[in-house]
Amino acid sequence: MKRFPLRPLAAALAAALVSAVGLTACSQTPEPQATVAEPASKAVVYQMFTRLFGNTETANLPWGTLEQNGVGKFNDITDQALEGIKELGVSHVWYTGVLHHAVVGDYSQYGISNDDPDVIKGRAGSPYAVKDYYSVNPDLAENPAERMAEFKALVARSHRHGLKVIIDIVPNHIARDYQSLGKPDGVEDFGANDDTSVEYARDNNFYYVVGQPFQVPQWLDGYEPLGGEPHPLADGQFAENPAKWTGNGARAAQPHFHDWYETVKVNYGVRPDGSHDFPALPAEYAQMDVTGHYQFWQGKDVPDSWEKFRDIVLFWTEFGIDGFRYDMAEMVPVAFWSYLNSHIKQVNPDAFLLAEVYQPDLYRDYLHLGKMDYLYDKVDLYDTLKAIIQGRESTDAIVPIQAAKADIEHHMLHFLENHDEQRIASPDFAGKAENALPAMVLSATLSTSPTMLYFGQDVGEPGDGDAGFGKATRTTIFDYWGVPAHQRWMNDGAFDGGALTEQEQALRDYYVRLMQFVADSPALMGQYAEIHSANRDTTGYNDRHYSFLRWNDQQQLLVVSNFDQAKGSEMALRVPAEQIAQWQLADGEYALNDALSGESLSLTVRDGEGLVALTLAPLQSRILVRQ
Template sequence: QPPAWARGAVIYQLFVRAFTLEGTFAAATERLPELQDMGIEIILLLPIHPTGQEHRIGSLGSPYSIRDYRALDPALGTEDDFRHFIETAHALGLYVLMDFVANHTAWDNPLITEHPDWYTHNVAGDIISPNADWKDVADLNYASDDLRAYMLDTSLYWVNEFGIDGYRCDASYLVPNPFWTAWRDALKAARPDLLLLSESDGLDLYRAGFEVAYDWGTRDKFVQALRDPNLAIVLLPPIARELTETDHQLWRMRYLENHDHDRLAQTTNTPAQRELAATFLLTLPGLPLIYNGQEVGLTQRPSLFDVAKLNWRLGKEDLHAFYTTLIHLRQTSPALRYGTLEILKTDPPSVIAYTRTTSTQRVLLLLNFSPQPAQLPLPNLTTGQDLLTGETLDLTADIQLEGYGYWLLEIP
């Protein structure tokens, strides 16, 4: 189980060097109150370390090609700047996660020359990359006790010296599970309330000690449903089945875009589709993630390798307001934050209906993935309160959903 402060919370993934024109901790710190106002609770930073120059891809290199695990990229700011970022976030009630890249390093990381035995070698004795696509990084070999100890100490360093609140662990499925178990034990001994998020979808990573892992399937199914509304019917069954099998004790991080995926706004062509997407994401069980710029419908995904700045002037303020409304609704609605999930049968298949339920609240969600209006009955229901307007609605007649329409109803 994740710590209580993280359950159902909304995560905001922030790429420091692209988030502002300055691309610094100081500039990002100035904008933290905006994220608090939106209702964000957790800030997830892409890696903030110096990037490798050898075999670098692009002009800046990937933040996932790390030259020094215990240093900050000087282009982002100083240690004092980073401390101020974290202290400001904490003062605003925000939590900060770092991205821990344990599987590989940059080719010019000093560890390569100081500890070549910490790396994976081919039959010719050469250090190799994890795969053919990741040519800018060198693969680590966790057979080394000293490497495992170094990584444990490094993780504790950022917790103890800077007060971060947890980690997202990149490509954690490529690192042996016994390491993660020892890593978790060491971190939890230092700070029991840390949040540990695995970039994987395997249940074995939960058993290794992670509290939250990725939902890797829903995002692609959602995009397919926008293209073919009749596929909307396949979105929820895998989620509901997994929750039932784990007695609703399995926490997933769910997303519709992140640094590895194209912008959602490239698929959603209308404001109604973008609101539908936000409604779907922010009413699912788990921890929803918003990638910086998603909340205003930006279409350009910032490059991981070259200079790229988010152009906030192209953002849609009305979409930002809608995200804000939904996030605050999630914060104040026990059912949306913690509730169980039950799928209701609907016809046509382009409409999905589901409930989120706790002992104190029941919320009905209706989402139409088709551009065409839909009509559907709600048997056994007489009234419901529209959570977006506060209006009490008569549900004895058939519900009318506009194209790409949605309803959030509190029901008895």
């Protein structure tokens, strides 16, 4: 959730929080962590922005109401929709924005308090300002009184199609007006027992600006809540006294417009000076498995917020959720993640735990000490691929990125789109979806790590249109909106692509062919060797190409991509002797089949080295499978 860059004070706090891991020496030597068997095939995650996915309304009025612009429902995600998702090789669906967050709509007849537009972003609200962790967004239900049952039915429907279900958990912050109607008996709301006379207490859920009431931000750039439409609660006031720290760590009673003013920061026992007030996790536990971590936390006295989030994730695990995507995980202490994730894995050892972390020097802490399964590979691979697509970077940059993460490559989830990032087809990214196809092939095949697709990516949705709070190039997450290219694939609920343009259908067909291969290929869970460096002096090969090998004892692949949007190339691609020896190939001819085009090529091995004569059209990739 990168709403805006962190302001300096918030960035300093974030650094203090992530440093509060609590590493100490340990008198006993833990047993080495057992080697965990890797999955037999690559995981493919489909991120669905649930509010938008099933919406067929096409009005798209800026600041449009739910009635004007429409909203997708749980029940719109039909068997046909799920089959269309499954066609992309998908193993996991991340239903984004399903938890009950602050919304402008009036659901008071269901006992839900009205939310104040002065602390809501957009008209539909931010999915990362959660109001009730034990319920789901009433906007998404045909009958809001039955919203949990409707979501439960969607989870069951997804499971019947062989799809596992992921939802967001946002431990760093919650909505300013948190009030849970769905909480189980005996559960207290966040902040219910806080001592508001002090800035900090270990078991307070929030930090307080003592003696000062909250003030709404000064609006910038002509912004007004609801676009200036009159509303009884849009009066420039929000009752909160004393003020709480804002979600990104801003400590002023009046946050800046670019702060996460709709949320409040959760306290995990990190004092305002950055020191920690919870049991230290020994550094040696980087070598321990989740059972060892779980045992470490037994009997430990931990802050109240830790226990609250433990109860939340176990509630949803029991509900049938198969995993979680953690928003802004790096703003919460690593030791907490050890505690939370080890409790989840005790109940569901196969839970899929994905975290948003943007500081590469912290990756290994969050994986080994925090016991995350996967992290975003954003700051390294995604940013580099984007720069290559835009002509700002050479493919040479991929080599050191992959080498530096060789020990954790399986845990770095790859993507080219998500709800935070610009759409590929937007003018500020690639201009057209096809310009990123080489990067998509590389991203999906480079590692054993999961690959993620964002809804509408497979049909080239450009993310244009000013929705209100959400601006063009990113599909809005704050407003009610229709997503045109995706709607053409939906085809009024048939989910058969019947309304797609010829270009959109061709793109969808390419994604289906690629992603089905990715999901089924055994070699993509095997070894990797780049051959880019060995080919940099090959005639016809340059720094707009990238090539590598993937293999295991079942399958051998050669992958080569041309990122050039205008120039094709002809080359004799070298496969060095070292790799030929690893493949145990004698001199001779070996048939290759291009999994993307169906063409037949050949690998010639002579004197222990290999050559593949091939042509690459502009933006063409080849996945050559040895027969």
